[in-house]
Amino acid sequence: MSSQTSTKYVIEVRIEIDGIVDKNDVIGATFGQTEGIFSSELDLRELQKTGRIGRIEVSLQHQGNRTVGRIHIPSSMDRFYTALIAAMVESLDKVGPYSAKVVTEKIEDVRVEKRKKIVERARSILYEWEKKKIPEEDMILKELEESLLKAKVKEYGPEKLLAGPDVESEDQIIIVEGRADVLNLVRYGYRNVIGIEGIKIPQSLNELLGKKKRIIAFLDGDRGGDMVLRELSKVIKIDQVARAPNGKEVEDLNAKEIAEALQQPIPLEEALRRARVSVVHERVSLPDEMKTRVKSFIQDIEGNLMGVVLDESLNELAKLPVSELVKRLEELQDFKLVVFDGVITQRLVDAAADKGKEVYLIGARATDNLSIKPNVHILTFEDL
Numbered sequence: 001m002s003s004q005t006s007t008k009y010v011i012e013v014r015i016e017i018d019g020i021v022d023k024n025d026v027i028g029a030t031f032g033q034t035e036g037i038f039s040s041e042l043d044l045r046e047l048q049k050t051g052r053i054g055r056i057e058v059s060l061q062h063q064g065n066r067t068v069g070r071i072h073i074p075s076s077m078d079r080f081y082t083a084l085i086a087a088m089v090e091s092l093d094k095v096g097p098y099s100a101k102v103v104t105e106k107i108e109d110v111r112v113e114k115r116k117k118i119v120e121r122a123r124s125i126l127y128e129w130e131k132k133k134i135p136e137e138d139m140i141l142k143e144l145e146e147s148l149l150k151a152k153v154k155e156y157g158p159e160k161l162l163a164g165p166d167v168e169s170e171d172q173i174i175i176v177e178g179r180a181d182v183l184n185l186v187r188y189g190y191r192n193v194i195g196i197e198g199i200k201i202p203q204s205l206n207e208l209l210g211k212k213k214r215i216i217a218f219l220d221g222d223r224g225g226d227m228v229l230r231e232l233s234k235v236i237k238i239d240q241v242a243r244a245p246n247g248k249e250v251e252d253l254n255a256k257e258i259a260e261a262l263q264q265p266i267p268l269e270e271a272l273r274r275a276r277v278s279v280v281h282e283r284v285s286l287p288d289e290m291k292t293r294v295k296s297f298i299q300d301i302e303g304n305l306m307g308v309v310l311d312e313s314l315n316e317l318a319k320l321p322v323s324e325l326v327k328r329l330e331e332l333q334d335f336k337l338v339v340f341d342g343v344i345t346q347r348l349v350d351a352a353a354d355k356g357k358e359v360y361l362i363g364a365r366a367t368d369n370l371s372i373k374p375n376v377h378i379l380t381f382e383d384l
Helices: 023-034 044-049 079-090 108-130 137-154 181-185 203-211 222-233 253-264 268-274 290-302 322-331 346-353
Strands: 009-017 057-063 066-075 098-107 154-158 161-163 172-176 194-195 216-221 240-245 306-310 316-321 337-344 359-366 376-379
Touching: 009 079, 023 044, 023 057, 023 079, 023 172, 044 079, 044 359, 057 098, 066 079, 079 098, 079 222, 098 108, 154 306, 161 181, 172 181, 194 240, 216 222, 216 253, 240 253, 240 268, 290 306, 290 337, 316 322, 322 337, 322 346, 337 346, 346 376
Parallel strands: 172 194, 172 216, 216 240, 337 359, 359 376
Antiparallel strands: 009 066, 009 098, 057 066, 154 161, 161 194, 306 316, 306 337
16 A cells, blocks of 8 residues: 555545445445546556555445435546546446535545645744844843843732732723733833733732723733633623734734734623634533423434424424524524424524524534623533
8 A cells, every 4th residue: 555655645425325325335335436447457456465455444424314425536647547537437336325415525636735834844944043043142131131030010908819900099000811811011111001910800900900090901812812701791791802813812912013903992792792612611501391392302303413492491493404593593583492303503692693583503513713792691402
């Protein structure tokens, strides 16, 4: 078989079969129905023996009474022969007794991806190299600047939270996540800043925040910042939210970036709407009597790609395929629970949230990075 390092291309084809089959059936049909089309040199088994194609990988999924999936074939041959192999596999029209349809979705040049990784690594090596070339004088000046900065900050309360010198006297306060964020803002003249060092807010800080007319949370522009925002909003009265540019942390921003972020804060509700936080942070539970009924609905639909929409009394309002759920939810009004054998997506969350009422979405699993709405509760079958 071809080694991973000799692979030039990977053929990816999509297969749809009008029946239930497994991987071995697909692999057997692929070898069997392509045999003898061209010379023996182009027989798939012979190509594997000589290392010109690698191991054929098949992934399948059953959808009702059908099977869909993908076939991946690594090739070390040139473009012409690789395309010929893809066309041969497309000629597959049956798997066992069932009709099949095969379409090539893409042929990936793995050498392009390898080149990209090499270039990215070269940039990283160059960056680290340049950092180590900082002159000794620059290091001395940096240490001097850090010592001057530390002289400008103070520790607040018994928890010794790092803060700017004017954090108690100013009417507005800027809350940041940690000590490095405080030092960076003070470096550029922001003296009304304090680092919370976590989301457990001490009593002394609560007293300070209660006296302020305006509180701005200034958070990192990454997933961690999203999660901190969501937790902080539960324990602090935040007026507005500023965020570092996407993918950046407050401690690394320059003067211009800090000024631009703090000049364009947005209301808390808008910031929460934009934040995309995984549903693992939104654990909720159902009353026991409701949970028992819901489990019975799950047993009825699991494995069938079906969903059921229920009202507050758990009366069935609709039973339909998962693919039709979003459209149906847009039409219905008085539903309370949606139980379905599928994936909880952002479209479903948005459709449920638009009704403005408390709704439970209970699916087989949920996608990552959902923007959770206040009136929509997310549970998976595993949670129950």
